[in-house]
Amino acid sequence: MPETAPPAGRGAALAVAGAALLALCCVGTAWPSASASRDSPPVVIDSDGRVLGRIDARSLDGASCAASWTPALADPALQRGTTMTEIPSIADRLDAAGLPADNLLRRRAALPGPVQQLHHDILEVIATTGTPPTSAQLTSWATELGLELTPVLRALADAELLFTGAEATAVTGGVPFAAYNTSAHRVQISGGPTVAANCAVHALGIPAMLGRDAEIHSTDPHSGEPVVATSREGTWRWQPEKAVVFIGSSGSGRPTESCCPVINFFTDADNARAYRRQHHLDGDVLTMPGAAAAGALVFGGLFSPSETA
Structure with a gap:
């Protein structure tokens, strides 16, 4: 089963996003930068240019993949920034889909x-x-x-x-829990209840928000086939191995009404694109690592103190 592990420490949200995009190589997508290679994997940097760590993606069995995280403090070469490479941001893709990560x-x-x-x-x-x-x-x-x-x-x-x-x-x-605990996205919280999430990204954000393990059961709305994603100690695994998440909207309006109904899990990118065409939607298709990163970006800080108005 494919998996990806999130980083820890300062700048974790941006680092998760970088990890997610690097894990795309495991499902046949090119590395995010022409200067990056499998011999010299890019590192993740924060908005001030500080190196946070490096992601090493690898194939497990020709079909599955994993992404391991090396913090900068554990590798002096990373602290010197000798392998720094810019990485596209999941936050940018959320913004482009009309779903600002910090909204x-x-x-x-x-x-x-x-x-x-x-x-x-x-x-x-x-x-x-x-x-x-x-x-x-x-x-x-x-x-x-x-x-x-x-x-x-x-x-x-x-x-x-x-x-x-x-x-x-x-x-x-x-948010992220659905009204009347009713939706297609069921999240079994480890040691807790089974709850319903408003959409796929909300479901993936619940473990990040709570700092708890969870298992998500959902259904591809195009094919009717099941999709399962499990978070254990920060490592995500999912089935089927080519599962993806569509992010986007059906038009203007409140996000829970125009976006959440169409942000779904799909068994593969072809189904997601077919669903987008069928319903005339605007949006993007994320791999499961990217979608997990999106969930962490949106909900990871929701239980943390914030400045008051």
Whole structure:
């Protein structure tokens, strides 16, 4: 089964993106730079030009692949930057598809601290129990935080951070968790519940957000065939080996309405492209390593403290 392991340490999000693109070589795609080669693999750098580490992609059995990460601190040659090569960014591909990687975090950071705390508590309950908090829990938390519950829930829903009922008095879900725990993307959280994700990238982002292992079960909407992706201690494996994710939108509108319904897993790139043509969609096709990197970029910092408005 193919796999890819994410890096750790400073600049991890950018490094994950680089790892994902290098792992493309395992499914027949060229290395991302003409100056890169299998004998001299490119390294990952951050926005300030600091070397974060090197990715070595290899074939396991002619069909599977893996990507291993060497941090810069473990290799003096990397610290000197002697093999530095620019790498295309998953963030750029998300931007081009109309899905800015930092959009979710920017929307959350614009909210006051107490509202961010309430949002965090709601997601934590869903991740722990598989269901949204009760009205009694919400009321208690809002009181402790000095918040008026209904306007706050409405603001979180308007920011597409939560899903609520029509009167904004109850929570039905919260990005990345689907409303009413219903979708084609089922995520079994290790040691926890099975939850539904709004789309493929949301499903792949849940392990990064929680720092937990998980197994995703989904279905290729073009062929009806199953796709399974598993994260264990930061290493992703998936079946079938040529599985991909389509990212894009069906038009303008709220991302959860125009993007999420079409961001799906596919058994291979041909199915993804056929689906895109059939539904007249704009977007891009990511390999599974690239899609896992996208999930980490979008959701990896969602449980971390942020500056308040």
